[in-house]
Amino acid sequence: MRAPYIKNTISGRIFDFFNVTFMVILMFIMLYPFWNQLIVSLNEGIDTARGGLYFWPRKFTLDNYKYMLSESNLGRGAAISVLRVVVGTTTCLFCSGILAYITTVRWFSGRRFIRLLYIITMYFSGGMIPFYLLIVKLRLMDTFTVYWLPGLFSAYYMLLISSYMYNLPEALAESARIDGASEIRIYLQIVAPMCLPVFAAIAVFSAVGHWNSWFDVILYNPSGKWDTLQVYLRKILLDVEQVGKLVDEQKKMEAMRKLTPVSVRAATTMIVTLPIIFTYPFFQKYFIGGITIGAVKE
Numbered sequence: 001m002r003a004p005y006i007k008n009t010i011s012g013r014i015f016d017f018f019n020v021t022f023m024v025i026l027m028f029i030m031l032y033p034f035w036n037q038l039i040v041s042l043n044e045g046i047d048t049a050r051g052g053l054y055f056w057p058r059k060f061t062l063d064n065y066k067y068m069l070s071e072s073n074l075g076r077g078a079a080i081s082v083l084r085v086v087v088g089t090t091t092c093l094f095c096s097g098i099l100a101y102i103t104t105v106r107w108f109s110g111r112r113f114i115r116l117l118y119i120i121t122m123y124f125s126g127g128m129i130p131f132y133l134l135i136v137k138l139r140l141m142d143t144f145t146v147y148w149l150p151g152l153f154s155a156y157y158m159l160l161i162s163s164y165m166y167n168l169p170e171a172l173a174e175s176a177r178i179d180g181a182s183e184i185r186i187y188l189q190i191v192a193p194m195c196l197p198v199f200a201a202i203a204v205f206s207a208v209g210h211w212n213s214w215f216d217v218i219l220y221n222p223s224g225k226w227d228t229l230q231v232y233l234r235k236i237l238l239d240v241e242q243v244g245k246l247v248d249e250q251k252k253m254e255a256m257r258k259l260t261p262v263s264v265r266a267a268t269t270m271i272v273t274l275p276i277i278f279t280y281p282f283f284q285k286y287f288i289g290g291i292t293i294g295a296v297k298e
Contacts (some may be wrong), residue, residue, distance in 0.1 A: 034273070035055075036053070036054070037266045037269045037270065038266070038270060039053055039054075039055070039056055039057050040053055040266035041064050041065070041266035041267040041269070041270050042057045042060055042061065042062070042064075043057040043058055043059055043060065043061065044058075044059040044060075044061045044063070045063075045064065047059045064266070064267035065267050065270075065271075067236075067267075068233070068236060068267050068268065068271060073227070073232055074229065074232055074233075076227075077227055077228055077229040077230075077231065077232040077233075078229045080144075080226055080227070080228050080229070081210075081211060081228040081229040081230065083144070084144075084147045084148065084210050084211075084213075084228060085207050085210045085211050087144075087147075087148050088147060088148040088151060088206065088210040089203050089206045089207045089210060091148050091151075091152055092148070092151050092152060092153075092154060092157065092202075092206050093157075093199055093202060093203060093206065095152040095153050096152075096153055096154050096157040096158050096161060096202070097161055097187075097192060097195070097199065098187065099114075099118070099153055099158045100157075100158045100159075100160075100161035100162040100165060101161075101162075101165060101183075101187045101191055102114060103115045103158065103162050104162050104165040104166055105173075105183065106170070115158075115162070118153070118155040118158055119155060119159070121155050122155045122156065131150075132219065132220075135150075135220055140220065141220055141221075141222070142220075142221055142222065142223045142225055142226065143226070144226050146216070146220045146221075147210070147213075147216070147217075147226070151206075154206075157202050157205075157206070160198060160201075160202060161195060161198055161199070161202065164195055164197075164198040165191060165195060168191065168194055168195075172190055172191075172194075173186050173190065173191065176190055211230075211272075211275070212230065212272065213228070213230070214228065214230040214231050214234060217230070217231045218231065229271075229272070230272060233268045233271065233272065236268070237268055
């Protein structure tokens with residue numbers, strides 16, 4: 001018989017006190033850097049250089065955001081970034097999900113070989129130069145396709161999804177096969193709806209990766225035709241740093257006298273991070289369920 005839990009004991013109160021204190025300190029440590037970037041982005045750049053900004057702006061201003069949003073190409077870059085997130089995440093989930101289902105079909109004799117083949121790709125690759133030459137050979141340079149086609153299949157996501165599928169009742173798929181359902185129908189109408197938690201968790205991972213990606217844009221988009229929001233923000237930040245060094249150009253210095261690379265960098269961080277923060281609450285319940293894959297249940 002399990003002993004009843006008595007919370008009002010001295011040891012229980014001491015534990016609760018230290019537990020709450022530790023969690024509050026941990027929450028502060030995790031949230032304060034983001035808060036500090038927010039107040040720096042809302043403070044006058046020259047005043048920020050003095051330091052001493054901790055909990056609120058000393059000289060409130062929106063000039064950093066006005067400068068960032070005044071760029072004409074920023075809207076186009078944001079649209080391309082959103083399109084990349086939607087297309088890249090959707091195609092990756094669909095293809096990785098089908099691959100995971102193939103590796104969990106028990107009557108398919110080649111499932112272990114396929115699983116091993118994709119696991120090997122997690123540890124060994126051809127390298128950046130052969131991959132770049134492959135992109136050139138496939139004529140994917142300066143195209144939107146290069147953003148999502150190489151990421152159709154992910155070995156890591158396949159392992160997560162297949163681990164979740166292994167815990168599903170096999171009787172559901174067997175009964176559907178007896179009724180004459182095809183494998184693709186079993187996956188789309190039975191397995192996929194039951195895997196919604198893990199799909200939502202992986203969607204968060206994939207969406208954040210596509211949203212923050214910028215190196216492949218520079219590498220495979222030399223003309224700048226398909227530049228994403230992150231690349232435009234990077235260019236703006238580099239321009240601000242260069243203008244800060246050109247002390248002879250008085251007009252530019254006068255127009256940007258209240259801006260510094262530190263304040264503009266903080267505003268850039270907010271613009272890139274806030275969309276993910278606002279989107280995450282909608283996936284939170286599925287995300288929590290997805291990351292508990294493999295947990296022991298009684």
